[in-house]
Amino acid sequence: MTENPKPEMAKAYDPKATEERLYKFWEENGWFTPKIDKDKTPYVIVMPPPNVTGALHVGHAQRIGVEDAFTRWRRMCGDNVLLLPGVDHAGISGETVVERLIWKEEKKTKNDLGREEFLRRVWLWMDKYRDVIDDQIRALGASCDWTRKVFTMDPGPQKAVRTIFKMLFDQGLIYKAERIVNWCPGSRTVISDLEVNMVEEDGFLWHIRYPVKGEEGRYITVATTRPETMLGDTGVAVHPDDERYKDLHGKMLILPLMNREIPVVADEGVEKDFGTGAVKVTPGHDPLDFEIGQRHNLPIINIMNKDASINENGGKYTGLDRFEARKQVVKDLEEQGFLVETKPYHHTVPYSDRANVPIEPLVMMQWWVKIRPLSDPALQAAYDGRVKFVPERFTKVYTQWLENIHDWSISRQLIWGHRIPVWYCRNCGKMTASAEETGPTNCEHCQSADIYQDPDVLDTWFSSGLWPFSTLGWPDKTEDLAYFYPGSVMETAYDIIFLWVARMVMFGIYAMGEVPFHTVYLSGLVRDEKGEKMSKMKGNTVDPLEAVATYGSDALRFTLLTSSTPGVDAKLSPTRMADSRNFANKIWNATRFIALNLPADMPAVPPEDLIIKVEMPLPDRWIISRYHTLVAEVSRLIENYQLGEAGRLIYDFLWSEFCDWYIEASKIRLNSGDEAKKLATQKVLVGVLEGSLRLLHPFMPFVTEELWQNLPHTGEALIIAKWPTPGKRDEEAERQFEALQQAVREVRNAKVEAKVESKRVPAIIATKPESLTLFQTEREILIRLAGIEAGSLEITDNLPTAPAQAMALVTNAATIYLPLSGLLDFEQERTRLGKEIEEARKEVEKSEAMLANPNFVERAPAPVVGKEREKLIAAQERVQKLQERLATLV
RNA sequence: GGGCAGUUAGCUCAGUUGGUAGAGCGCCACGCUUACACCGUGGAUGUCACAGGUUCGAGUCCUGUACUGCCCACCA
Numbered sequence: 020m021t022e023n024p025k026p027e028m029a030k031a032y033d034p035k036a037t038e039e040r041l042y043k044f045w046e047e048n049g050w051f052t053p054k055i056d057k058d059k060t061p062y063v064i065v066m067p068p069p070n071v072t073g074a075l076h077v078g079h080a081q082r083i084g085v086e087d088a089f090t091r092w093r094r095m096c097g098d099n100v101l102l103l104p105g106v107d108h109a110g111i112s113g114e115t116v117v118e119r120l121i122w123k124e125e126k127k128t129k130n131d132l133g134r135e136e137f138l139r140r141v142w143l144w145m146d147k148y149r150d151v152i153d154d155q156i157r158a159l160g161a162s163c164d165w166t167r168k169v170f171t172m173d174p175g176p177q178k179a180v181r182t183i184f185k186m187l188f189d190q191g192l193i194y195k196a197e198r199i200v201n202w203c204p205g206s207r208t209v210i211s212d213l214e215v216n217m218v219e220e221d222g223f224l225w226h227i228r229y230p231v232k233g234e235e236g237r238y239i240t241v242a243t244t245r246p247e248t249m250l251g252d253t254g255v256a257v258h259p260d261d262e263r264y265k266d267l268h269g270k271m272l273i274l275p276l277m278n279r280e281i282p283v284v285a286d287e288g289v290e291k292d293f294g295t296g297a298v299k300v301t302p303g304h305d306p307l308d309f310e311i312g313q314r315h316n317l318p319i320i321n322i323m324n325k326d327a328s329i330n331e332n333g334g335k336y337t338g339l340d341r342f343e344a345r346k347q348v349v350k351d352l353e354e355q356g357f358l359v360e361t362k363p364y365h366h367t368v369p370y371s372d373r374a375n376v377p378i379e380p381l382v383m384m385q386w387w388v389k390i391r392p393l394s395d396p397a398l399q400a401a402y403d404g405r406v407k408f409v410p411e412r413f414t415k416v417y418t419q420w421l422e423n424i425h426d427w428s429i430s431r432q433l434i435w436g437h438r439i440p441v442w443y444c445r446n447c448g449k450m451t452a453s454a455e456e457t458g459p460t461n462c463e464h465c466q467s468a469d470i471y472q473d474p475d476v477l478d479t480w481f482s483s484g485l486w487p488f489s490t491l492g493w494p495d496k497t498e499d500l501a502y503f504y505p506g507s508v509m510e511t512a513y514d515i516i517f518l519w520v521a522r523m524v525m526f527g528i529y530a531m532g533e534v535p536f537h538t539v540y541l542s543g544l545v546r547d548e549k550g551e552k553m554s555k556m557k558g559n560t561v562d563p564l565e566a567v568a569t570y571g572s573d574a575l576r577f578t579l580l581t582s583s584t585p586g587v588d589a590k591l592s593p594t595r596m597a598d599s600r601n602f603a604n605k606i607w608n609a610t611r612f613i614a615l616n617l618p619a620d621m622p623a624v625p626p627e628d629l630i631i632k633v634e635m636p637l638p639d640r641w642i643i644s645r646y647h648t649l650v651a652e653v654s655r656l657i658e659n660y661q662l663g664e665a666g667r668l669i670y671d672f673l674w675s676e677f678c679d680w681y682i683e684a685s686k687i688r689l690n691s692g693d694e695a696k697k698l699a700t701q702k703v704l705v706g707v708l709e710g711s712l713r714l715l716h717p718f719m720p721f722v723t724e725e726l727w728q729n730l731p732h733t734g735e736a737l738i739i740a741k742w743p744t745p746g747k748r749d750e751e752a753e754r755q756f757e758a759l760q761q762a763v764r765e766v767r768n769a770k771v772e773a774k775v776e777s778k779r780v781p782a783i784i785a786t787k788p789e790s791l792t793l794f795q796t797e798r799e800i801l802i803r804l805a806g807i808e809a810g811s812l813e814i815t816d817n818l819p820t821a822p823a824q825a826m827a828l829v830t831n832a833a834t835i836y837l838p839l840s841g842l843l844d845f846e847q848e849r850t851r852l853g854k855e856i857e858e859a860r861k862e863v864e865k866s867e868a869m870l871a872n873p874n875f876v877e878r879a880p881a882p883v884v885g886k887e888r889e890k891l892i893a894a895q896e897r898v899q900k901l902q903e904r905l906a907t908l909v
Numbered sequence: 910g911g912g913c914a915g916u917u918a919g920c921u922c923a924g925u926u927g928g929u930a931g932a933g934c935g936c937c938a939c940g941c942u943u944a945c946a947c948c949g950u951g952g953a954u955g956u957c958a959c960a961g962g963u964u965c966g967a968g969u970c971c972u973g974u975a976c977u978g979c980c981c982a983c984c985a
Contacts, residue, residue: 307984308983594920605945611944667923686942
């Protein structure tokens with residue numbers, strides 16, 4: 020194994036000094052790379068491949084943190100774990116990035132270069148940049164198997180794409196059709212419905228009148244938000260039942276500006292109550308109009324070029340940009356008296372998610388996936404629970420979308436991407452699909468060699484949908500595929516359930532006959548401090564590498580994991596990251612304290628050796644018991660995907676219980692001079708800390724590994740240490756220690772309240788008989804932690820007369836007198852006791868009321884009622900003792 | 910138009926089988942106790958958005974309302 024050179028422990032934790040070294044240590048020892056082993060259970064998370072074109076943002080950091088936390092947890096549980104990394108070629112944005120670069124440097128377009136040359140350039144760019152984000156993933160500590168890293172344009176995934184395309188094509192599930200599609204004039208390609216955003220805008224609703232042919236002075240007034248499209252109008256539609264227009268059905272209108280005759284048609288799709296009740300029909304440029312046109316056999320006139328300028332069908336407007344044309348059309352209509360009115364109108368406009376410009380609906384021939392045969396099984400998988408969502412509510416989001424799904428347009432008019440593996444025959448005109456890398460040599464129908472390939476490429480999400488199995492070698496029957504498919508958990512953000520998750524399920528079932536993962540864990544979005552979505556344009560992004568540099572990788576990860584709940588957006592604040600950094604430093608110093616004083620031959624204390632024995636000192640029994648509780652809780656929470664809550668529990672345990680109480684208490688025995696006691700204590704210190712570090716490792720991999728290496732241990736590394744199993748608790752010890760804690764807190768509190776200057780105060784403790792032994796045995800804890808003057812401390816269960824010049828502190832197990840001779844202000848003490856009595860009385864009243872309710876006593880579970888009775892008795896005793904004391908102060 | 914979340918201490922948020930509200934930060938007061946000032950000790954602050962209901966008991970379940978955010982949807 021590769022050695023991990025460890026320096027002396029510094030006074031504060033320095034992430035920079037450890038992170039890179041440990042990552043290398045883990046990776047070089049092969050712990051990220053699972054070996055196929057039939058006797059072990061595989062656990063697989065295929066990482067969502069980030070786009071090559073962008074650096075990682077904190078959202079990625081969060082997801083990678085979640086993925087790696089589950090991965091590390093299962094690895095420690097003994098599973099054969101694979102976290103598979105990859106990169107996506109990012110279709111449109113990949114192409115755009117390179118286009119811009121070439122334009123900037125050479126003032127050339129991709130058309131100037133030609134397909135082959137442009138592709139060559141893209142590949143050059145990709146080869147240079149596709150490994151850049153690897154370093155970021157490493158910096159975040161992801162324990163992924165780099166030997167299996169995949170790029171969506173690698174030969175494997177390329178083959179997978181061609182293969183599934185051919186399968187679907189041959190079965191008629193991929194087809195070509197002319198339909199109205201979303202054309203993005205910015206990217207000059209078709210995009211799918213999911214890539215269209217509806218953006219609210221203030222626009223206008225223009226009312227235009229169309230003269231009725233042959234009826235001088237009669238018009239139909241239509242309303243439109245896009246007057247320029249009238250150039251392509253081939254009809255006007257009204258509702259069949261609309262009395263206003265009934266006599267006009269079938270009549271002809273004269274289209275203004277174009278002087279074309281267009282018919283009035285009656286169609287159910289028109290809303291009578293909206294606008295004027297009459298709709299201009301532009302089948303070439305509007306989805307609804309397209310349908311109406313189909314129903315009434317209206318001609319389709321395309322008036323736009325690919326860049327959304329008006330084409331030769333636009334009369335005098337030919338060559339104008341669509342927005343220029345709009346102005347001009349409105350102006351002309353107004354001048355010619357056709358414009359009735361212009362109303363301001365707030366509406367939604369479809370924008371291209373890719374280029375951030377309004378899309379243009381166009382009628383075009385494109386490739387489609389006939390989706391129902393794929394979506395129905397994917398739907399079924401969610402219905403019957405073969406695919407579960409965390410949180411559960413997203414199941415409905417998923418199913419509702421699939422229930423209403425439309426065919427998927429998969430062709431893109433781009434160069435960069437998976438090219439459609441279909442060849443056209445110039446001889447017979449038929450199509451040949453092929454999965455071969457080189458394509459077919461002849462038309463499969465007429466054997467002609469005169470064939471050429473479709474120029475388009477596929478939607479990026481087409482290849483992404485194959486990711487869970489294309490990464491493992493499909494369609495080849497590889498060992499990886501047989502062993503690691505299906506995966507376990509798919510972790511991603513909820514905004515790509517449709518774009519990605521649904522398609523993986525569809526393709527997974529189609530190609531493999533089995534769902535690609537049993538659980539979909541959905542992270543929320545990470546927002547900035549104000550709760551706004553982070554984006555480069557707003558400039559409010561947090562660079563994970565900067566956060567890592569400032570606070571450390573563990574701090575960033577711990578913050579992201581503990582400040583969020585699955586599926587809920589989280590705000591990232593620097594103070595939270597500082598908290599987490601402080602936590603890392605806290606456990607660093609706790610370990611430093613423990614490790615510093617250990618004997619050289621100190622044996623390892625594995626968690627399974629943490630067994631409570633009756634002869635152990637109380638603090639040992641207490642902390643071990645608390646530790647076992649923690650193990651059980653944390654394990655349960657992680658199994659239920661509640662990483663945040665699990666992380667918080669570990670934080671509280673280590674900071675509050677282990678550091679503040681156990682370590683402080685342990686100092687007594689460490690300094691006692693008794694070597695046997697010292698060693699016994701050290702064993703518990705080491706054992707509990709080591710076990711807790713195991714629990715914390717998935718959350719803070721770097722510090723925990725580093726600290727673990729500094730403690731006595733068996734095994735090579737924490738990353739491959741065994742996940743602890745909970746042992747037996749000792750509830751009696753927990754109760755006793757709590758009694759001690761209560762006493763200590765009371766004294767500390769009293770000292771502050773009475774403004775005692777001296778560090779140590781005298782005390783007399785009158786215990787209940789059953790607590791006498793406890794207080795006597797743990798005398799040193801009281802002295803040290805509460806700050807009691809050792810020489811004066813008297814512990815008895817038989818105190819004939821209470822000291823007069825003393826504060827009296829009443830706990831459940833004892834009354835503690837602090838004889839502050841001369842310092843005690845009687846008036847103040849009476850007031851204090853009065854307040855305490857009042858508080859205790861309130862408790863008594865509350866409990867009494869509950870217990871007086873027969874319904875509560877009869878119907879509530881026995882333990883709940885019992886607990887309430889105990890509370891009542893304790894409170895009553897408290898009131899009584901406080902009153903007695905108050906009486907003596909008169 | 911349909912759907913889904915959120916609304917808890919000054920701030921950021923936890924609170925998953927309904928048992929009577931927590932953490933961190935911030936604030937106030939102390940404190941260099943030989944691991945840690947990236948620290949320790951103590952303290953203050955909440956009709957858990959609002960209105961009903963179910964229940965012995967509701968921050969937690971049901972109904973409705975308000976505000977905020979998100980998703981889906983072919984009203985020109």
